[in-house]
Amino acid sequence: MTTKITIPEIQAILDAELPLVDILGMQVEDVAAGACRVRMRFKPDLVRPGGTVAGPAMMALADLAMYVVVLSLIGPVELAVTTNLNINFLRKPGPRDMIAEGRILKAGKRLAVVEVDLYSEGEEGMVAHVTGTYSIPPQDKAPTIAQLTGAAGA
Amino acid sequence: MTTKITIPEIQAILDAELPLVDILGMQVEDVAAGACRVRMRFKPDLVRPGGTVAGPAMMALADLAMYVVVLSLIGPVELAVTTNLNINFLRKPGPRDMIAEGRILKAGKRLAVVEVDLYSEGEEGMVAHVTGTYSIPPQDKAPTIAQLTGAAGA
Amino acid sequence: MTTKITIPEIQAILDAELPLVDILGMQVEDVAAGACRVRMRFKPDLVRPGGTVAGPAMMALADLAMYVVVLSLIGPVELAVTTNLNINFLRKPGPRDMIAEGRILKAGKRLAVVEVDLYSEGEEGMVAHVTGTYSIPPQDKAPTIAQLTGAAGA
Amino acid sequence: MTTKITIPEIQAILDAELPLVDILGMQVEDVAAGACRVRMRFKPDLVRPGGTVAGPAMMALADLAMYVVVLSLIGPVELAVTTNLNINFLRKPGPRDMIAEGRILKAGKRLAVVEVDLYSEGEEGMVAHVTGTYSIPPQDKAPTIAQLTGAAGA
Numbered sequence: 001m002t003t004k005i006t007i008p009e010i011q012a013i014l015d016a017e018l019p020l021v022d023i024l025g026m027q028v029e030d031v032a033a034g035a036c037r038v039r040m041r042f043k044p045d046l047v048r049p050g051g052t053v054a055g056p057a058m059m060a061l062a063d064l065a066m067y068v069v070v071l072s073l074i075g076p077v078e079l080a081v082t083t084n085l086n087i088n089f090l091r092k093p094g095p096r097d098m099i100a101e102g103r104i105l106k107a108g109k110r111l112a113v114v115e116v117d118l119y120s121e122g123e124e125g126m127v128a129h130v131t132g133t134y135s136i137p138p139q140d141k142a143p144t145i146a147q148l149t150g151a152a153g154a
Numbered sequence: 155m156t157t158k159i160t161i162p163e164i165q166a167i168l169d170a171e172l173p174l175v176d177i178l179g180m181q182v183e184d185v186a187a188g189a190c191r192v193r194m195r196f197k198p199d200l201v202r203p204g205g206t207v208a209g210p211a212m213m214a215l216a217d218l219a220m221y222v223v224v225l226s227l228i229g230p231v232e233l234a235v236t237t238n239l240n241i242n243f244l245r246k247p248g249p250r251d252m253i254a255e256g257r258i259l260k261a262g263k264r265l266a267v268v269e270v271d272l273y274s275e276g277e278e279g280m281v282a283h284v285t286g287t288y289s290i291p292p293q294d295k296a297p298t299i300a301q302l303t304g305a306a307g308a
Numbered sequence: 309m310t311t312k313i314t315i316p317e318i319q320a321i322l323d324a325e326l327p328l329v330d331i332l333g334m335q336v337e338d339v340a341a342g343a344c345r346v347r348m349r350f351k352p353d354l355v356r357p358g359g360t361v362a363g364p365a366m367m368a369l370a371d372l373a374m375y376v377v378v379l380s381l382i383g384p385v386e387l388a389v390t391t392n393l394n395i396n397f398l399r400k401p402g403p404r405d406m407i408a409e410g411r412i413l414k415a416g417k418r419l420a421v422v423e424v425d426l427y428s429e430g431e432e433g434m435v436a437h438v439t440g441t442y443s444i445p446p447q448d449k450a451p452t453i454a455q456l457t458g459a460a461g462a
Numbered sequence: 463m464t465t466k467i468t469i470p471e472i473q474a475i476l477d478a479e480l481p482l483v484d485i486l487g488m489q490v491e492d493v494a495a496g497a498c499r500v501r502m503r504f505k506p507d508l509v510r511p512g513g514t515v516a517g518p519a520m521m522a523l524a525d526l527a528m529y530v531v532v533l534s535l536i537g538p539v540e541l542a543v544t545t546n547l548n549i550n551f552l553r554k555p556g557p558r559d560m561i562a563e564g565r566i567l568k569a570g571k572r573l574a575v576v577e578v579d580l581y582s583e584g585e586e587g588m589v590a591h592v593t594g595t596y597s598i599p600p601q602d603k604a605p606t607i608a609q610l611t612g613a614a615g616a
Contacts, residue, residue: 023177045177046173055235056174056218060214079204081209081246082209085239088593090575113591131548131591133392135419238595244413259437260434264597265597283439285396353482354482355480363543364525367522389517392550392551397545400543
């Protein structure tokens with residue numbers, strides 16, 4: 001099975017629909033069916049006391065990785081939404097880019113469960129571990145993202 | 155028992171230490187010992203497909219409410235860190251300000267557990283529900299926030 | 309709105325379908341639409357090192373309370389299944405009965421989210437806090453519990 | 463690094479301290495530093511509607527695997543307690559033995575975070591995925607398990 005969405009297609013959705021992704025400096029680096037790697041550039045805007053990357057920035061990165069994993073399996077046409085996210089913060093990340101590695105645990109018709117490992121680039125040891133659930137809308141009811149945004153040729 | 159930190163004291167820490175709070179338009183409205191209310195202004199930057207507030211913005215709001223609840227109990231001197239956060243997304247929020255109501259579930263010496271309810275202003279029904287854990291550093295080892303940041307009189 | 313299932317109806321399902329409930333000494337004490345109270349009798353079988361009630365027994369109690377809350381809203385005919393459960397252990401319970409108070413956070417068509425507070429009878433302070441998600445099968449596809457078990461008149 | 467506890471040492475603690483382990487038919491099969499495999503025998507007592515293994519039995523199995531992982535790192539002398547457990551149920555298990563594979567994600571001085579994968583023996587696909595946190599008591603304050611139980615030669 002191959003991915004149902006390419007990096008440029010994902011990037012187009014993110015550019016059009018998720019301004020936060022750009023604000024936080026996140027970028028999809030790799031996608032396959034049920035797996036992806038996403039990077040978040042280090043920016044002083046994202047720090048917390050102690051100079052390390054703030055937790056909410058990590059949660060945003062994990063959430064994006066989950067979304068990309070789901071899109072890789074169902075394609076760009078569905079409006080999937082996160083229903084649950086659980087994160088364990090394991091180690092203080094350095095002032096560096098962060099990398100999220102996402103992979104599917106369960107691809108059901110109605111629910112997808114995804115696991116994401118977060119690393120600080122060039123450092124050993126996982127920084128945070130995330131699991132989350134996406135709700136997949138019934139096929140016949142789900143609007144495409146183009147319908148939602150009124151895009152002409154998306 | 156009264157709160158060990160005031161809103162201006164919290165605001166000073168957030169201004170100095172957590173640029174993301176300002177980027178996301180978050181503001182502490184009320185604090186008491188073990189409880190708080192925090193607001194996030196609606197901004198087009200925070201939307202997701204469908205026009206509603208993005209999940210990561212909600213997680214950032216809940217994380218801030220947890221932090222304020224913890225500071226209200228241990229004061230501005232400790233370097234507490236989130237160790238776990240679990241969020242259930244319940245309803246699509248409207249394009250409005252979001253309100254987080256945080257309250258302490260357990261105030262231990264080493265761990266604090268906090269619950270946060272998220273609402274869309276003026277709408278009925280909880281939008282998201284969060285529980286999270288903070289690790290509290292041992293008293294004698296914990297640097298004050300002023301020590302961490304090299305601030306002279308903070 | 310009133311509950312779609314009574315205590316005797318719940319008890320009949322538990323007796324027929326969930327032997328663990330009886331092994332652990334659990335009993336539904338109260339049910340209303342979207343809320344319930346369930347008791348677990350203290351038994352030496354359920355202890356852990358230190359003499360307190362073991363965590364898995366508490367998780368079983370919370371899971372039952374979640375199930376009863378869901379049945380109170382959809383009635384005895386559906387085969388709902390837990391998809392996620394998150395528990396925070398807050399305080400050591402005494403060697404006493406435990407009480408679970410469950411309430412609905414979201415009653416969706418496909419997902420129900422439930423919150424459960426666990427107490428040690430006669431003691432102040434919550435012992436554990438649980439949130440969980442149930443997946444509700446589509447109405448036309450869901451077998452009744454009677455169909456599943458081959459019961460004649462259940 | 464080698465495990466700080468052997469299977470017979472674990473078994474002695476479980477026999478003395480955790481009657482639920484025997485009631486549920488659980489058995490440690492393998493332990494290494496920071497990892498373990500635990501089995502739960504299929505028993506009709508553990509079923510739920512539909513004939514599959516009940517969720518609470520799976521949570522008990524995961525909790526035991528977490529405990530064994532922690533003991534493998536700190537030895538039999540500490541009184542560690544679960545503070546958080548998050549489980550995602552992925553697939554209906556068959557009427558078979560279940561296997562839990564546990565591994566450490568973070569071994570801190572005060573907190574250990576553990577991941578557990580649950581499988582149905584002989585079937586492909588993970589049945590449930592668990593993450594959890596253990597609180598490790600300060601070394602000088604922690605009673606040994608023998609002290610707690612008044613055992614003479616444990």
